[in-house]
Amino acid sequence: MSHIKLQNLRFFVAVYEEGSISAAARKVHATQSGVSVQVRDLEDHLGVVLFDRISTGVSPTTVGDQIYRRAVRILREVGLLEADVTAQSGDLTGEVRVGIMPTFARAILSPVLARFSDDNPHVDVKVTEGYSALLTRMVLMGELDFAIVPDGDIPKGLRCTFLDTDLELLVCHRPVESVSGNVDLSAIPPLRLVLPGPGNARRAKIDQRLRNVPEAVHRILEMDSMMTTLGIVRQGDWSSILPGCLCLPDMDDPEIHLYPIMRPLMTVDYLMIEPATQAQSAAVRLFAERLTAEIRDSCEICRRHFANLDDRM
Incomplete structure (x- = not known):
């Protein structure tokens, strides 16, 4: 019995992850026919069907799911072997x-x-x-x-x-009325908030928190630039919710007020x-x-x- 070729596994993994032979071909910079041949060779070698062909592409079979998990480990181990050999050559390049x-x-x-x-x-x-x-x-x-x-x-x-886990902070130029330390969003007046757009992974969690406080109707300005957001906040009228790591240089700045968001604690x-x-x-x-x-x-x-x-x- 001949050995499985690494190329077979690489192309199989690409098809599995993309759910499409054409998309996989673009990912691995090969032709669709070349990818199809490699996957078919692997199926013939193993004697199993790895994908069901459907109108929108391909769907992995139960056996395909199992082999994908093993193929990922094999390809990673090969990569680790190559990296270890390269590391023995001396100075990093x-x-x-x-x-x-x-x-x-x-x-x-x-x-x-x-x-x-x-x-x-x-x-x-x-x-x-x-x-x-x-x-x-x-x-x-x-x-x-x-x-x-x-x-x-x-x-x-x-x-x-x-x-690691970072704190989410309410960042303001002026102190928030009646707040001396941590912030309970349900207990503060409506704010003018600069927030990232919907494509930002943090935005969904921020929106969920704000929806849980229906009493406070905040005005929202979307801005997909954290440095511009900080500049707007420093002008005085707008606030924002930003990660603590971004605000490290501002922690002792008297012109910026930072409030961890509590009840429950808001983190990223x-x-x-x-x-x-x-x-x-x-x-x-x-x-x-x-x-x-x-x-x-x-x-x-x-x-x-x-x-x-x-x-x-």
Whole structure:
């Protein structure tokens, strides 16, 4: 019996994740006929049907589901083997392609980039800043090695790792009437709020919280730029709900007032997402370790700053 070809597995995984042979062909930069042949070869080799052909594409069979899970592990192990061999060559080389939320661009990314570049001069780092929908799409298409996004729906083909939990803060230029520490949204007057658009993973949770407070009808301005949002807030009339990590430089600024949102505590979980079948190179792995360590440290700084929250974090 001949051995299974890795190419068979790669094309099978692409078809499984895309749900379409044509979409899989675009993803792996191959022809539709080439992808079909590879999948058919795998089916013939195993003696099973992996997909049911339907009008909208393909649907995996029960056996297809089982083999997908094994194929992902096999392809990742092969990638890890290749990465380990490459790491033995000495100085790190290659490229790191990372996607980050705007939350981290202000206070977290710069020190990580500076130290990493000084320590690894032969590694090129390419950073894409964007919201979760864009970054998730780019990781799926193989355009990014990994990305850091808020918790949300993770599509097939991605592996996610929980990093840490951050506080969501009400950010204002002027003090909120009758509030001295933590904020109960049901007990504050209507606000003019600058919020991210619906494509932002945090927006759904913010909307849910606001719907639970029907007494306060807030005026909403949508803005998909955190730095512009902070600029608008600093002008005085608008407030916003922003992650604590973004607000680290403002924690001792008398011109900005930060209120953790309570009852219940409002938080955001950060995830690292990466392709399920790909192993990180030594350079990518090192950069990811340093970036995630900085994110965890920053979340801890935020929690300590608001230590009067009680023990619910």
